[in-house]
Amino acid sequence: MDMRWGDAPAESQESLVRAFLDDISDLGYAAFDAFCIDPDTVLSPVREGNWAVASYDLGIVRDYMTDGVAAICPALAEAGRSLRPYDYVALLESQADNASARWQRRLLRLFGVNHAWLVPMSSLRFIKGVTVYMTGRGETAAQRFLATRDEIHLKAIHFFEALEATGPTIPEDMAGLLEGVGPLTNREAECLGWAAQGKTNCDIAAILGISENTVRYHFKNVLAKLGARTRVQAVALFRSPRVPGNNGPGGGPAGEV
Incomplete structure (x- = not known):
C-alpha cells in the first residue's frame, strides 16, 4: 500500500x-x-x-x-x-x-x-x-x-x-x-425554549418577568444567530442538542437581559 x-x-x-x-x-x-x-x-x-x-x-x-x-x-x-x-x-x-x-x-x-x-x-x-x-x-x-x-x-x-x-x-x-456567527445567550435560549412549548410573546414576557418588546428583541437576535427566517425554523434548529445555549426552559440561570 x-x-x-x-x-x-x-x-x-x-x-x-x-x-x-x-x-x-x-x-x-x-x-x-x-x-x-x-x-x-x-x-x-x-x-x-x-x-x-x-x-x-x-x-x-x-x-x-x-x-x-x-x-x-x-x-x-x-x-x-x-x-x-x-x-x-x-x-x-x-x-x-x-x-x-x-x-x-x-x-x-x-x-x-x-x-x-x-x-x-x-x-x-x-x-x-x-x-x-x-x-x-x-x-x-x-x-x-x-x-x-x-x-x-x-x-x-x-x-x-x-x-x-x-x-x-x-x-x-x-x-x-x-466571525459573525455566535452562540445563543441563556436568555435567548430561554425565550426560544418557551416558544418551542407553544408560548406567545405575551406568555414568555410574563414567565420571564420582562417586557414583550424585550422578548421581540431577543427573538430578533435569535433569528440572526441561527440564520433562521422564521420563528418556526428557529425552533426546529433549537431542538437540535447541538445548538449552543440550548438548556430549554428552566435549564440554567437566566442571565441579564
Whole structure:
C-alpha cells in the first residue's frame, strides 16, 4: 500500500494535502475534506481546537454554517458515534426530512458526487473525520466505491494523524466569513425554549418577568444567530442538542437581559 503522504514525519500541511489527494485519486476519488469540531461550537466554529482542511474551496460551505443547518447535520451526529466508515451519501438520502441533509445533497449533486465515505475519528470532546468524494456513476463506480472502503479507512487514519500533527486551523478567509456567527445567550435560549412549548410573546414576557418588546428583541437576535427566517425554523434548529445555549426552559440561570 502506498503511504507516500505519511513517509516524512514533519511534512507541511500543503504537501500532505497534495499527496493524500493523489493517493485517493488513484482509487477513483475526486476530493476530500478533514475536520475537527467541538459539537458545542457548531454555530460559533471559530474556536481553539476546531479546524478544517479540504482539497476544495471551503467557501462553498459558508452558507451551510451561517444559515444554521450545520447544527442539525445528521452526518456530524453519525461521525460522533460511529467507529467505522459509513456511506455519507446514503445517510443524507435516508434523512430527506432534515434540512441539513437536503442542503448537503443538493451541493453534492451540483458537483456530481454520487458516492462518499466519511471516516470518523472522534474523541470524547471533538467530532473528527475525513470524507472522500467520488464522482463516477453506474455499476463500475459503485463497485469500486464498495471495494475501496477498507483501504480508504486505513489511508484516512494515517493522513489524519499526520495532518493533525501540523496544527491545522480554520483557514483565515473562511474564519473571516464565520466571525459573525455566535452562540445563543441563556436568555435567548430561554425565550426560544418557551416558544418551542407553544408560548406567545405575551406568555414568555410574563414567565420571564420582562417586557414583550424585550422578548421581540431577543427573538430578533435569535433569528440572526441561527440564520433562521422564521420563528418556526428557529425552533426546529433549537431542538437540535447541538445548538449552543440550548438548556430549554428552566435549564440554567437566566442571565441579564
